[in-house]
Amino acid sequence: MIEVALLGCGGGMPMPERYLSALLLKYGGRKILIDCGEGTQVSMRILGWGFKTIDIICITHGHGDHIVGLPGLLSTIGNSGRTAPLTIIGPEGITEIVNGLRVIAPYLPFEINMIENPSETINIGIGKEELQIVDKTAEMEIKALVVDHSAPCLSYSFNIKRRPRFDASKAAANHVPKVIWNKLQKTGDIEYEGVLFTPDMVLGNERSGIKISFVTDTRPTVEIPRFIMESDLFICEGTYGAEEDLNKAVKNKHMLFREAAELAEAGKVKELLLTHFSPIMQVPELYRENAEAIFAKVTIGQDRLIKGISFIDK
Numbered sequence: 001m002i003e004v005a006l007l008g009c010g011g012g013m014p015m016p017e018r019y020l021s022a023l024l025l026k027y028g029g030r031k032i033l034i035d036c037g038e039g040t041q042v043s044m045r046i047l048g049w050g051f052k053t054i055d056i057i058c059i060t061h062g063h064g065d066h067i068v069g070l071p072g073l074l075s076t077i078g079n080s081g082r083t084a085p086l087t088i089i090g091p092e093g094i095t096e097i098v099n100g101l102r103v104i105a106p107y108l109p110f111e112i113n114m115i116e117n118p119s120e121t122i123n124i125g126i127g128k129e130e131l132q133i134v135d136k137t138a139e140m141e142i143k144a145l146v147v148d149h150s151a152p153c154l155s156y157s158f159n160i161k162r163r164p165r166f167d168a169s170k171a172a173a174n175h176v177p178k179v180i181w182n183k184l185q186k187t188g189d190i191e192y193e194g195v196l197f198t199p200d201m202v203l204g205n206e207r208s209g210i211k212i213s214f215v216t217d218t219r220p221t222v223e224i225p226r227f228i229m230e231s232d233l234f235i236c237e238g239t240y241g242a243e244e245d246l247n248k249a250v251k252n253k254h255m256l257f258r259e260a261a262e263l264a265e266a267g268k269v270k271e272l273l274l275t276h277f278s279p280i281m282q283v284p285e286l287y288r289e290n291a292e293a294i295f296a297k298v299t300i301g302q303d304r305l306i307k308g309i310s311f312i313d314k
Contacts, residue, residue, distance in 0.1 A: 001027075001308050001309065001310040001311075002025060002026065002027040002160055002210055002212070002309050003025070003026045003027075003307070003308050003309075004023065004024070004025055004233060004235075004306065004307045004308075004309070005023070005024040005026070005047055005049065005304060005305070005306050006022075006023055006235070006301050006302070006303065006304065006305045006306075007019060007022035007023060007024055007040055007043040007044060007047065007304065008020045008021055008022040008035075008037050008039055008040060008043055008303055009021075009275040009276065009277055009301035009302055009305075010065070010276070010277055010279070011065055011216075011217070011237070011239050011277060011278055011279075012065055012278055012279050013065065013279055014038050014039050015279055017303070018277065018302075018303060019037065019038070019040065019042065019043045019303055020035075020037025020038045020039055020065045020068075020069070021035040021037040021060075021065055021066045021216065021275070021276055022035050022039075022040040022043065022069070023035060023214060023235060023275075024044070024047075024049065024054075025212065026049060027126065027140070027160060028126045029053060030055050030126060030130060030131045031049065031053050031054045032054070032055065032056045032057075032158070033054050033056070033057045033073075034057075034058045034059075034060070034156060035058070035059060035060055035066045035067070035216075036057065036059070036066070036067055036068075036069040036070045036073055037064075037065045037066050037067070037068060038064075038065065038068045038069050039069065040069040040073060041069060041072055041073055041076055043304060046304060047304050050080070051073070051076050051077045051080045051082075052077065052080035052082045053130075054077060054086070055084075055131035056086070056087045056088075056089065056124070056131055056142075057070070057086065057087070057089070058088075058089045058090070058142070058144075058154075058156050058214075059088065059089070059090035059091070059094055059154075060090075060091070060153055060154055060155070060156070060214075060216055061090075061091055061149060061151045061152060061153035061154070061217065062090075062091070062094065062097045062151055062152070063151055063217070066217075067097065068101075070098065070101055071101045071102055071104050071105040072105070074086075074102070074105050074108055074112075075105045077108075077110070078108045078109045078110065082109065082110050083110050084110060084129065085110055085111040085112070085113055086110055086111070086112055086113070087112075087114075087115060087133065088112055088113070088114055089115045089118060089122070089142070089144070089154075089156075090114075090115075090116060090117075090154065091116070091117050091146070091152035091153055091154045092117040092152040093116075093152055094116050094117075095114045095116050098112070098114065117146075117152070117154070118142075118144050121142070121143050122141070122142040122143075122144075123135065123138030123140075123141060124138055124139065124140040124141070124142060125138060125139060126139040126140060139160065139161055140158060140159065140160050140161065141158070141159040141161070142156060142157070143156070143157045143159070143227070144156055145223060145224070145227045147217075147219075147221055147224070148218045148219045148221050148253060149217045149218050149219075149253045150252070150253050153217060153218060155213070155214060155215040155216070155218065155224070155227065156213070156214045157211060157212070157213040157214075157227060157228065157231070158211070158212045158214075159209055159210070159211045160209050160210040160211075160212075161209040162207040162208065162210075162311050163185075163203075163207075164203040164204045164205060164206055164207055165204045165207070166181070166185050166202060166203060166204070167203060167204040168181075170202060170204065171201065171202040174197075174202070176197055176201050176202055177192060177193075179192075180192050180197060181202060184197055184198075184199055184201070184202050185199065185202055185203065207311075209311075210232050210309050210311065211230065211231045211232055211233075212231060212232060212233045212234075212309070213227065213228040213231040213233070213234050213235065213267075213269070214235045214236075215227075215228065215234070215235070215236045215237065215263070216235075216236065216237035216275065216276045217237055217253065217254055218237070218253060218254075218255070219249070219250065219254070219259075220255060220259050220262065220263055224263050224267070225263055225266035225267040226267075227267075228263065228264075228267040228269055229267050229268060229269075230268050230269065231267065231269040231270065232269075232270050232309050233269070233270065233271050233273060233307060233309060234263075234264050234267065234270075234271065234272050234273065235273045235275055235301075236255070236260040236263060236264070236272060236273070236274060236275070237254060237255050237274075237275060237276035238255060238256070238257045238260045238274035238275065238276065238277065238284070238291070239252070239254035239255060239256075239277065239281075240254060240255070240256050240257070240281065241256065241257045241277075241281050241284055241287025242256075242281075242287060242290070243256065243290065254276075254278075256290070257274060257287050257288075257290040257291040258290045258291060258293070258294060260272065260274060260291060261290075261291040261292070261293075261294035261295040261298065262294055262295075264294075264295040264298075265294055265295045270297065271297045271298075271307075272291065272295055272297065272298050272299065273299045273301055273305075273307065274291065274298065274299070274300055274301055277301070284300050284301075288300055
C-alpha cells in the first residue's frame with residue numbers, strides 16, 4: 001500500500017486551520033515530500049510519520065507558499081540522525097533557490113543531490129535503507145511536466161510498479177533451477193553454474209501499478225490530461241471555487257474547481273483531490289458541486305487528510 005497525506009491544503013498564506021502546500025507519500029517505510037510550505041513541520045509533527053525517512057523532496061516552484069518551510073525542515077531531518085544523501089527535485093532555478101534558503105541552514109549531516117528541471121523519467125529503487133535513483137529495475141517512476149504559472153513550475157506523477165506474478169510453469173519450462181527461483185524473482189539477472197538466467201524466465205505478464213499525480217500551480221494546459229492519464233489519485237489545485245473568480249484565476253495563473261474537474265474527466269482518473277485553496281475561500285466545501293457537475297468522485301482537501309491506495313484495490 002502507498003499512503004498519501006495532505007499536510008497542507010492552503011495557498012498564498014497560512015490560515016489558522018490551513019497550512020500551506022505540502023504532500024507526503026509513504027511507501028515501503030520510506031517517504032517522498034512534495035512542496036514544503038510554511039507549517040509543514042508542524043503538520044508532520046501532528047501526523048506523527050517522522051522526518052528521518054524522507055529521501056526525496058519534489059518542489060513544484062519557487063514561490064514562498066511552496067518552499068519557505070524547507071530550510072527548517074532540512075535542519076530537523078539532520079537533527080533526526082539522518083546521514084544518507086537526500087535528493088531535491090525542482091524546476092529551472094531550484095538550485096539557486098535552495099542554496100539561498102540554506103544560508104540559515106548551512107551545516108547538515110547529509111549531502112543534498114539536486115535535480116533541476118528533469119526532462120526524463122527518474123527511476124527509483126525502493127530499499128529498506130532509502131529510496132535511491134537507479135538506472136534500471138526501478139520500482140517507482142517519477143515524471144515531471146512543465147506547466148503554466150508565473151514562475152518556472154513542475155507538476156509530478158509517481159508510478160509505483162507492481163511485480164509480475166511468479167510463474168512456476170514458465171520457470172520449469174525454461175529449466176531454471178529451483179534454488180534461484182526466489183532470488184531471480186526479486187532481483188535481476190543471475191549467473192548460476194555458468195548459465196545466465198533472467199527474471200523474465202520466471203515471471204508472468206506485467207500488472208498495473210499505482211499512479212498518483214500532483215498538479216499545482218497552473219492554468220489548465222493541453223498536456224496535463226495525458227500526463228495524469230488514468231491516475232488512481234489526481235491531486236490538483238483548486239485555488240478558486242466560484243465561477244465569478246475566473247478572471248482572478250487567469251490573471252494569477254491558477255484554476256477553478258470546475259477546471260480541475262475538467263482535467264480529471266479528460267485524464268480518466270479515478271479520484272480528484274482538490275487542494276491549494278485561496279485564503280479568500282474560507283469554506284471550500286461550498287463549491288463542491290462546481291467540480292462534481294463535471295467529475296463524480298471529488299474529495300475536498302483538508303490538512304492531514306490521508307488516502308491509502310493498495311494493489312489489491314486494482
